[in-house]
Amino acid sequence: MPLPAFDTPLIFETGQDGRANRYLPDAPALDTLLPRETLRDELPLPDNSELDVVRHFTRLSQKTFGIDTAFYPLGSCTMKYNPRINDAMANIPALRDLHPFAPDAAAQGALALMWELERSLASLFGMAAFSLNPAAGAHAELTALLIAKAYFKARGETGRNVVVVPDTAHGTNPASAAMVGFKVVSLKSDAAGRVDPDDLRAVVGPDTAVCMMTNPNTLGLFEPRIHEVSDVVHEAGGLMYYDGANANALMGNTRPGDMGFDLMHLNLHKTFTIPHGGGGAGAGPVGVAAHLVRYLPVPVVRAYDAAGKDVEAAGWRDSAELTFALDFACPDAIGTMRSFWSNFAHMVRALAYTYANGAAGLTRVSQLAVLNANYIRASIRDIIDIPYDEINRHEFVASAQTLKRETGVRALDLGKALLDRGYHAPTVYFPLIVPECLMIEPTETESKETLDGFIAVFREIVATAKSDPDKVLETPVNTAVGRIDETRAARQPDLRWRPA
Amino acid sequence: MAQPAGLLYSKEHEWVKLDGDVATVGITDYAQAALGDIVYVELPRVGATLEQFGGIGVVESVKAVSDIFTPVGGEVTAVNDAIEADPALVNRDPFGGGWLFKVQLADVSQTDALMSPEAYDQLVSQA
Numbered sequence: 001m002p003l004p005a006f007d008t009p010l011i012f013e014t015g016q017d018g019r020a021n022r023y024l025p026d027a028p029a030l031d032t033l034l035p036r037e038t039l040r041d042e043l044p045l046p047d048n049s050e051l052d053v054v055r056h057f058t059r060l061s062q063k064t065f066g067i068d069t070a071f072y073p074l075g076s077c078t079m080k081y082n083p084r085i086n087d088a089m090a091n092i093p094a095l096r097d098l099h100p101f102a103p104d105a106a107a108q109g110a111l112a113l114m115w116e117l118e119r120s121l122a123s124l125f126g127m128a129a130f131s132l133n134p135a136a137g138a139h140a141e142l143t144a145l146l147i148a149k150a151y152f153k154a155r156g157e158t159g160r161n162v163v164v165v166p167d168t169a170h171g172t173n174p175a176s177a178a179m180v181g182f183k184v185v186s187l188k189s190d191a192a193g194r195v196d197p198d199d200l201r202a203v204v205g206p207d208t209a210v211c212m213m214t215n216p217n218t219l220g221l222f223e224p225r226i227h228e229v230s231d232v233v234h235e236a237g238g239l240m241y242y243d244g245a246n247a248n249a250l251m252g253n254t255r256p257g258d259m260g261f262d263l264m265h266l267n268l269h270k271t272f273t274i275p276h277g278g279g280g281a282g283a284g285p286v287g288v289a290a291h292l293v294r295y296l297p298v299p300v301v302r303a304y305d306a307a308g309k310d311v312e313a314a315g316w317r318d319s320a321e322l323t324f325a326l327d328f329a330c331p332d333a334i335g336t337m338r339s340f341w342s343n344f345a346h347m348v349r350a351l352a353y354t355y356a357n358g359a360a361g362l363t364r365v366s367q368l369a370v371l372n373a374n375y376i377r378a379s380i381r382d383i384i385d386i387p388y389d390e391i392n393r394h395e396f397v398a399s400a401q402t403l404k405r406e407t408g409v410r411a412l413d414l415g416k417a418l419l420d421r422g423y424h425a426p427t428v429y430f431p432l433i434v435p436e437c438l439m440i441e442p443t444e445t446e447s448k449e450t451l452d453g454f455i456a457v458f459r460e461i462v463a464t465a466k467s468d469p470d471k472v473l474e475t476p477v478n479t480a481v482g483r484i485d486e487t488r489a490a491r492q493p494d495l496r497w498r499p500a
Numbered sequence: 501m502a503q504p505a506g507l508l509y510s511k512e513h514e515w516v517k518l519d520g521d522v523a524t525v526g527i528t529d530y531a532q533a534a535l536g537d538i539v540y541v542e543l544p545r546v547g548a549t550l551e552q553f554g555g556i557g558v559v560e561s562v563k564a565v566s567d568i569f570t571p572v573g574g575e576v577t578a579v580n581d582a583i584e585a586d587p588a589l590v591n592r593d594p595f596g597g598g599w600l601f602k603v604q605l606a607d608v609s610q611t612d613a614l615m616s617p618e619a620y621d622q623l624v625s626q627a
Binding site for chain 2: 486487
């Protein structure tokens, strides 16, 4: 599926003075409105006709690649289909046009929606409460670690300054820990790609604050000894943190709360079908066990029954019977992590997705995500290394190490060749513990025909690599932009457009 | 792939060249090849005190950002300024002009924990 390969100049390089459609009468001369010294004339704004602007941006959109374009098996990113009903719900005028400073009494529907989403997530993941405040995954990690810090401070355990991160975790984990002022200790996974509780026991102690785990881990493997791992950390006095990046593997099938996790986050933009991938707005709710609820960021959505009694974590109630209010007066709260009430439209999308599927549907979502990933692995394991060749969860890791040795074709080249054939490349070179790796996550929303198409193309590329490696090494040729000099781009980035 | 003689090696793929109690440290040819094109190297400050096997900097390649674990501990006496302007030097000449930093050893016996060229060669040939 070749993408259009025409050249698209920058909008600043096109147009002519006076070409823009002018629907409004001319404004008074600017120097009658603003002091002369605040005006500048070296800012060359483009002057294009409306049609040229429409074509410019349409062409740019045709050059890009998204889940709406084709199959996008980018491991760890959960690039699943974003149901259109989510956007329809987020566009309901009563929600879309609500002023962020509307008084609680005028925003009961929006508050009910937030409360219902918090309660749904708490139930689905086995946590006592959730905060929708954090704006994305790494922001949520930061939030959770600040909660852990507040918890230990309140207990007088200020000597707990170490965060343990297995090498099968995400790179954001140590970065978040360092940002909160914790020291990071990396833990090597065992030969089976898992955390060995005995290895963990050797590194935890009175200075342990938090152990950050991803389960299934970044190899797509479930940690079967997670209860022992939790026990080791808890016996040392530390907290267990669940990185929800891979939550698409287990919804409704098992719960982090039941595995012994005290804190967790979700990426609603991954697991709960919110458009992402362009660095756009995310949503990263943080869930906590009962002993950490009081540290959650403010505001907290409170629900009151007809008698004015706070129903708090009393379980599910029909929100039509309740009254809602934003509570800022939580003395132990870590503060506010995000301006206003965070990315509210994403909460609407996530709740729409939750209600459209229900508990049974979400359970099925994770089962199909796991099935699809295993189907691809089983269909290519005879032609590429699978370092941990066993039943995986929602994603798996292949390695081009042998292929590279035999043909010179690397993981990166396989990715380029896939792009050339209309498929997005998998994640490459992550996790770091597998050389020349490709991390493949198909998600549940792909049909068997799509998976078969990908498998056939992948097999053809590997066969071409063996018979005529140069053909793979010169890809992509069908994409809007050919092979990029990534080294030069990193060493000599040229990020600023200057007028000719 | 024979490893240069006269150097000591760590399992994290750094090499050490001893001159009295001053050690020059770099990454091995195997490491630079595995990392791919290096675009940035973060080095410790001159005067900093390093703990043996501690993470003291990072190497960023087009593939990934990886920690540098120092194979020896002590005080940093020099860093290779040339690689700030030209990080590819580490790819081109890892055992020579691409050296990273020099350390005044706190204790020369800590090099007992490092590997001979033969032992390191065996390690990387199994990888």
